[in-house]
Amino acid sequence: MTDIDIIRDNVHELERLAQLAEEAAELAQAALKLRRVYKSTGNPTPVTLQGAYQNLLEELADVKVCLAVLNLDASGTQWRVDQLAEEKLQRWAERLRPIETEA
Ligand SMILES: [Mg+2]
Incomplete structure (x- = not known):
């Protein structure tokens, strides 16, 4: 049994959709944070460029996982x-x- 099978068998589709929505929102936040690091907006952040970029990649991965467990x-x-x-x-x-x- 694959990891995807285990998740599909134990997490209802409605909850997997909710997880996708949550991760998509986190992806949006990560993109906005990276933008804020790139462009000084007068509202400084302690997050580094490398940290913001890494977080964007992690949120992209989270969304990709959700798409997989939803068979999308x-x-x-x-x-x-x-x-x-x-x-x-x-x-x-x-x-x-x-x-x-x-x-
Ligand atoms: Mg996430």
Whole structure:
């Protein structure tokens, strides 16, 4: 039995979804903290650049684990997520194109 199987067998899907939401919120906080370290906002933090970056990686790993235990990393699902990501990437770049041509 794999680690993922043990978690799936013992933690209800609703709780695994709650865990994903919690870890996603922590990822958001880690990204904001790293931004705060990079950019002096007039509100200093004792966190180092290395510490903030390491924390971001840890929260990314936590989210990845949650996706795995929710089976959201399955190849069929991942194919659709990759497809949506490509569309969103194109849309984001499209919004920036007028800015790019003005510069
Ligand atoms: Mg976490």
